[in-house]
Amino acid sequence: MTSDFSIYLCTWNVCSEDPVESLVDLLNLNSPERPDLYGVGLQEVHAGPHTAVADVFVEDKWTKQITVILCSKEYARIKTIRLQGLILLVFAKRHHLPYLRNIESEYARTGLGGLWGNKGGISIRLDAFGVNICIVNCHLAAHTNAVEERIADYNSIIETHSFRDEETANILDHDYVFWMGDLNFRLTDTTRDEILKKVTQNDFEALWDHDQLKKAMTQELILVDFEEGCLNFPPTYNFDKGTDDYDTRS
Numbered sequence: 001m002t003s004d005f006s007i008y009l010c011t012w013n014v015c016s017e018d019p020v021e022s023l024v025d026l027l028n029l030n031s032p033e034r035p036d037l038y039g040v041g042l043q044e045v046h047a048g049p050h051t052a053v054a055d056v057f058v059e060d061k062w063t064k065q066i067t068v069i070l071c072s073k074e075y076a077r078i079k080t081i082r083l084q085g086l087i088l089l090v091f092a093k094r095h096h097l098p099y100l101r102n103i104e105s106e107y108a109r110t111g112l113g114g115l116w117g118n119k120g121g122i123s124i125r126l127d128a129f130g131v132n133i134c135i136v137n138c139h140l141a142a143h144t145n146a147v148e149e150r151i152a153d154y155n156s157i158i159e160t161h162s163f164r165d166e167e168t169a170n171i172l173d174h175d176y177v178f179w180m181g182d183l184n185f186r187l188t189d190t191t192r193d194e195i196l197k198k199v200t201q202n203d204f205e206a207l208w209d210h211d212q213l214k215k216a217m218t219q220e221l222i223l224v225d226f227e228e229g230c231l232n233f234p235p236t237y238n239f240d241k242g243t244d245d246y247d248t249r250s
Helices: 061-071 094-099 147-160 192-200 204-210 212-218
Strands: 007-013 037-043 075-083 086-093 100-111 116-128 131-139 176-182
Touching (some): 007 131, 037 131, 061 075, 061 086, 086 131, 100 147, 147 212, 192 204
Antiparallel strands (some): 037 086, 100 116
């Protein structure tokens, strides 16, 4: 792989909404430099029984719109996988296509004890310029007190995904693993007012002390040996639809 090969990842729980009019910000299209690879992970795309059959034959609106946009900018969609409301799309610059090999996908249901795909994980792996890469999109168990269930979901995804290449048969066998999605971990042992105060002050790192995921990672219960990026954005759960206002419901 060339030393300047770049990957852009984005994740969004779209809450069963149709695509917004512009996806420029989501895909970072105003950047002067375009990535070599895109990985787009979505959760809660329309996934009711009335859409399940139709989606076998017709692409969902999110996949269609993102594909049209990126393919118009000299990208090719190299793989897509969907598990009910979970979608993972991977695109590469067209001139890289001859150097991509062994593209596979996997999925794991974790809802209702592994019987239902409303929660779970999907992954796409590939070899790019001789380096193996795995991208995972997940939606873990909800609710504040379900930390153990979220950790169990993570372990189920790790244990279930199996690829054909013996050298990289499992997710963690790859040279690079990128994990994203709606992990559903919450802020605890603090108050809403204190959280809003820290958000107003842009003091996001102070909130890490209350982050269930950060605590679990410190205890090596999840995402062992993974490195989380800088925390330069406020909490993403949850907002009034169509606004930047945190949930104002009583």
